[in-house]
Amino acid sequence: MRIIESPSNKQLDLLQAELNEEKNVGIVDIYGPLISFYLAAEDKNSILGVVGISFDEGDDCAEIYKLYVSPSHRKKGVSTFLLKSAIDILVSKNVKKLYIESTDNSRSFWAKNLAKYKCETYDYNKFSIIIG
Secondary structure: EEEEOOHHHHHHHHHHHHHHHHHOOOOOOOOOOOOOOOEEEEEEEEEEEEEEEEEEOOOEEEEEEEEOOHHHHOOOOOHHHHHHHHHHHHHHHOOOOOEEEEEEEEEEHHHHHOOOOOOEEEEEOOEEEEOO
């Protein structure tokens, strides 16, 4: 598995088509007006998942705006790989805090992964990870 920075619209559209077929996953699209860049997990020429990051160069904080993994690749470490890759890239850009707003469907993923980081909680589904 590897990271693709700035996947093509065609690659993102393939994931969006999968999301369109799902019911009750908590998000309705992988696109968003606030997303600055995407990272995609790829294996064997197939896009497994994507994370959209809202970030302005020079800022010391960013937000995970969307995180989506294809149903056939869930529970295989793809989300964790995307999260770690996003954090690594953001740390290289001097980001200190990563904001996240989760859906109910993703609570178990976040509970497991947040234990690895220093966090601040703002509400039931709103928190940040201190990364720098």
